[in-house]
Amino acid sequence: MPASPPDEERAALHVEDLDVAYGRALSALRSVSLTVPHGGVVTLLGANGAGKTTLLRAVSGTLRLHRGAITGGRIRYGDTALDGRDPVAAVRAGVVQVPEGRRVFAGLTVDENLRSGGLGLGRRSPALVREGRERVFTLFPRLAERPHQAAGLLSGGEQQMLAIGRALMAAPRLLLLDEPSLGLAPRMVARIAEVVREINAQGTAVLLVEQNAGMALSLADHAYVLEVGEIRLSGPADELARTDAVRRLYLGEETGTDHPSDAGQGVA
Amino acid sequence: MSEPTARTRALHWGRRVLPLLLLCVLPFYLDAFWLRIGLFSLAAAIGAVGLGLLTGTAGQLSLGHAFFLAVGAYGYVWLAGEPGPGLPPVLALVLAVLLAGAAGGLFSPVAGRVRGIYLGVATLALVFLGHHVLLTADSVTGGFNGRSVPPLPGFTDSDPQLVLLGVPFGAAERLWYLGLALFALTWFTACGLLRGRPGRALTALRDSETAASVMGVHVARYRSTAFVVSSMYAGLAGVLLALAFRRVVPDYFALALSVDYLAMIVIGGLGSVAGATAGAVFVTALPLLMTRYADQLPLVAAPGAADGVVGPTEAARYLYGAAIVLVLLYTPDGLRGLTRRLRTRRRLERPPATATSSREPTPAVRPKEHTP
Amino acid sequence: MSTSAPRPQATEPPELRVQEVTVRFAGLTALDDVSFTVSPGSVHALIGPNGAGKSTCFNVLSGLCRPASGTVRLGDAELTRLAPHRIAALGVARTFQNIVTTEGTVADNLMLGRHVHSRAGFAASALRLPRAVREQREHLAKAREIAELTGLERHFDTPVALLSYGDRKRVEFARALCLEPSVLLLDEPVAGMNAAERARTAETVRDVRAELGLSVVLVEHDMGLVMRLADEVTVLDFGRRIAHGTPDEVRGDPEVLRAYLGTETPQEDVA
């Protein structure tokens, strides 16, 4: 079982004893509990197929699109119960997910992609939208260069920026990031890490799913390790980073590398 | 992935042979009306299997199936008939199928390049152009009134009387067996195609043209070959239909027929031979049966009765339309999905399947694969 | 390996030469006069910041994109004018940065990789000629073998759509291997894998290269992996080649540090 969550009072996202199954019989998560405190950064590590994405889907309400369902447990964000709700409810509550593999709207322009980020919030003033866009453009100047390009024609990394930017347009209070460093150049990974810090500093809590454990652990206050659908380890990020299992499996430290930058992929 | 035991192998064979046996004894029990419906269904099943290959497997929509049925039907009539070369009917049958394939081949510049719904509407043109030709080229097609169909030798009522087990074997009974044989051939070959190399290549290019092409699949060639093969099945279906109708008329091969075929493969369940067959029977037989028995429904008046009441044909149409909607509402994977679901339910009552071996239907959402 | 027709290049893959390739998209030069050579049997890494043109270069190599100028040669064959399927038939296999699998099971996908090595056409498959049946059985065995090699044996009959991201990435890799290529193009093969899995994939790449003697072109942002695997590295930025050399040379290159790695540490090393 996870260690007692840090600071019950300010805790924002509570996942309690969550069970998730795909289809009829395929159990993907078993009795998973996790907490993301208000304004905190929590990371979730785990091998391929461990169920990280599944957990995020459960929170954001898109499980049903994958013929999955919550079969037990509860998810609360603040006072809002999120289990069994649709994605709109999550967005309205301030919980926004950046999907795995970018998933930008390929046929829409960069600008339209950004505009689409705020769709869940209903009518908003143009000024507010403009402000959000400015914020994204300062975070990712590369996007500002081509607001009218079709998003599908951006390079992988550029799309990743756009995906994060799009989510930020919804002014989230809790950002669910599914492998944001995927396919990014080391410099960009560092940039994303910075961005996550910046966002967090502006008061947005982050639940970070990452394969780049070095970066994730350096960003997070608290970390969970998921294995085959169950939480195996959890604790403060720096403590966890020192455990053998994490070092071997997620930081790759015993693979006989001789370059210090191997594992961290150049997190500054 | 265990080795088949003797028991499962026997089951496997039983599941194939039994239905076939059943189909073989039907003529001893059914009258001409039913046999005719059966024959129509068999012919439709052959055509539907072909369309399933194109639409279900290769992902190419076609609304031009009626045209290829027409090519097969008229091809046979012309080749075996007078005016026409008057070839031996069996030869004419084979050539008609090839002719339909050739017609599909002629369309391959379009079929190889144009995709999905665009191809669907492009093939619509075939139906209209084809209909135009059937009416205009009356020296070959007989024009509006069509032509009568030369029977296959041995498949008429006037052939030497044959009485088996006290049942006289006329044209309907004999044609039934011909249809059955052709259908078995279709089933055999289509399954071979689907499970073999071409089937995989077609599935691949349906899901991602890019992936298929970088894995060595010649996309345009496979697309157009799929089109040709599907036309050949349609041609065969056309010949069988012609034999069943005894007369071919242009108006039958209209857009509605193409749409029917589309409905067949979806109602049956895309991508499988059994599904296409089930759908073909559903779409062909149901309206005919409903029309026949609708007057026995409550609230249905006799044909031609007073205004404002529902006549039997209308009732049949209502029911048929509703049946399509209901079947697809409750079994979105088609009739075949229904049987599969029943089977998994039975399996689920046994110990739960392990994660890797279960073959649940694919999930609803799959990331769209544009890239990089 | 008895099943497939023996490939002439099995022992010594031909050299892959990219010469002065330029690719333009409306208003944007994605590749600008890029040249490099992949010597037979080596691992050649192609790195660079996001949007540098690495994937575009792969698209040129695999025939999905036609360059405005320049040539690509594989041995004596010129690839720039060939359709993708012809290039595949010459023994060039690739994976995609964004997974591009087809529906169906892992086995189906791997069998697609065997496409160029099998012959059965429409007629043979329809009639289930013995030759087609035998061929199919043999290729299935081969596909299973490769699934084992890449750690997919557990998922062999699972629909790909049900796999997690990392596993799907592996399917792509295995599928490319099934082609028994002489040149393997890997676009970020370990993205989305954790350290242990990365190491394992790297191991596999190393193994197949040794076993099959193929050349590998690798696009990867995991510098550790690149350093470990690559014999040679070409660095692109804004479509231009900005550096070239052995991993160690490239790692110290100030231009590369500025444009790509963006870390201060190695710079100190250089100093």
Place this chain on the structure above:
Amino acid sequence: MTGLLDNLLSGLALGSVYALVALGFVVIFKASGVLNFAHGSLLLLGGYLIAVLHDDLGFAGALALAVVVTAAVAGALDRFLLQRGEPDPHAAHVQTIVTIGLDIVLVTDLSRRIGGDLLSLGDPWGDSVHDLGPVTVADSRLAAIVVSAVVIGAVFALFRYTAWGLSLRAAAEDLEAASLMGVRLVRVRTLAWCLAGALAALAAVFLVAFPAPGLERTTGQIALKAFPAAILGGMTSPGGALAGSVLIGLTEAFVVGYQTELHVLGEGFGDVAPYAVMVLVLLVRPTGLFGARGAARV
């Protein structure tokens, strides 16, 4: 010269009527990937409603009510019979066939009500015509040109500039990503169907107004002509639908107008000519004139 102008104008007029129908197809296809075979029956429904209501409500009232009711019916069909449960892009083909079933039911019912009648919609144009220089055009057709230009412009703006339009296009690209942005998939799509229904009712007016004799049970079949129009335009954009429709209208007008000169092609080629043109265009541009070219990169 007069003949040329004449054909040009009647082609344009015809095209703009087709455009209203084609636009309905495009909106539905874009929103749900469904090829709506029931569009013809929605059209028939709209026309029938106007026909039976105009005596009591006047033409404008009848039209308004018919537009609302047809939109509601289209929306309800989509909401309760097509989209059930979760949005599912793979269900598009199944839903396409469901629309065939719906079409059968609707057409059966409406034909039963219409019987052999030829109903008038009581439109204000009657059989009046305008002389534009050397050629004569029916007023209803002039109205059709104006109305479809306005309506298509409006739909275009709707797609481009409103939140609904953006939601629709986002959902068409990627359902899951759109839902993560908080797009209400079900509602967005149902609204699109409502829009298409409204367009169908509107199109019915011009399809059966003067040069045509009135509403019959077979009126809905004219929707078929809009298939090639929609495809020619590329199936994705309102502007494309307009361009495709005008092209089809012109083709038809010219081939019929010059039928004597085109005798070699066989009598009655005017009806198949649009299809021939469509095939030729598709040969050159496999996704229509304005369709998204397989721009997806790899």
Place this chain on the structure above:
Amino acid sequence: STKAGDQSTGDGADGVKTGPGVTDSTLRLGALTDLTGPYATLGKSIVQAQKMWADETNAKDGICGRKVEIVVKDHGYDVQKAVAAYADIAADVVALPQVIGSPVVAALLDDIERDQLLTFPQAWAASLLGKDSVQVLGTTYDVDMIAAVDFLTRTKKLGKGDTIGHVYFEGDYGTNALEGSRWAAGRAGMKVVDQKIKATDTDLSAQVSALRKAGVKAVLISAGPAQTASLTGVAASRGLRVPIVSSAPGFAPQLMKTPAAAALEGMLHVVSAAPAVSSDLPAVRSMVAAYQKKYPGSPVDSGVLSGYNAAQLLGADLKKACEGGSLAREDVVKAHRAQKNADTGLGSPQDFSDVARPASLATYVLRPDPKAVGGLVGVEDAHRAPGVEEYLKSSGS
């Protein structure tokens, strides 16, 4: 148990030879009709008229001492359904006084010939001639069109060098009509500009433009009512005020309620084998009265007349066959073919003895009149247009 395959042929109790569809007490007739498709109105009129005839006949002790029964099968203009319906009833009826739908008739031709089932199709194309068991009643479309051209030259001053337009449906009906108009125009030294259309074409603006360009002095139309309305309305509005003559199926009383009504009244004539329903032939008047009494609210159109006429003619055939001692199908056909001057008083008398010739060559000319029953009134009585005989010879029949 297995099915039994017996076809009953034998002698009835009264010594009359019987066959399929005939028992000692009943005589069963079949109708393959369209009550739900494009010809629903026509189908309904015919069904009702023939039912009325059956009721009247049964009230008078039936035929040959047997009650007449009509089995109605609605195929909704669907060939496959029609073929199935035929298979369903064929073994059990003695004749078909009604088959609607040219493609349906075409698809059944071979079966009908084989079964020797006397059939009166509700279609008037010359291509249906020459079949022993199939009887087209009255004139064929080509003969009507010859009369139409004759009418134009006689009354509208058309002559050598003039051009007339002919708008026609694709298919049997239109093609056959065009043959007639072409022949007649050629004979009169006129030129025909033809325009082929489909049943789904309801806006004939483009056709009118083309006709106007060709400078036509009159227009013939062989299509459906909707097309006639559009053609006339558009022509009128574009100032192409020329006489228009339609084949009989091109008119329906409902047209008089469309915006084109005024134009129709001013410009249209209809050529038909049958008189107008409003005609004052005594037989017609009593039939119309009876029909209106039996089916109040149902419109009385030409379908009523032709359906009733067909039924009466068939009744006469059956009576004759009965007198000949056999109601077997082949004998019914024989009896039918022996009728050389069948006159029901509902139109011109008919001669069924030559299978290759139309049963009658006399054509009526009618014109629309919104006040008349059935929307039409007579203009010229039945007469044989000059040249018809010559035409029949030249077309090889």
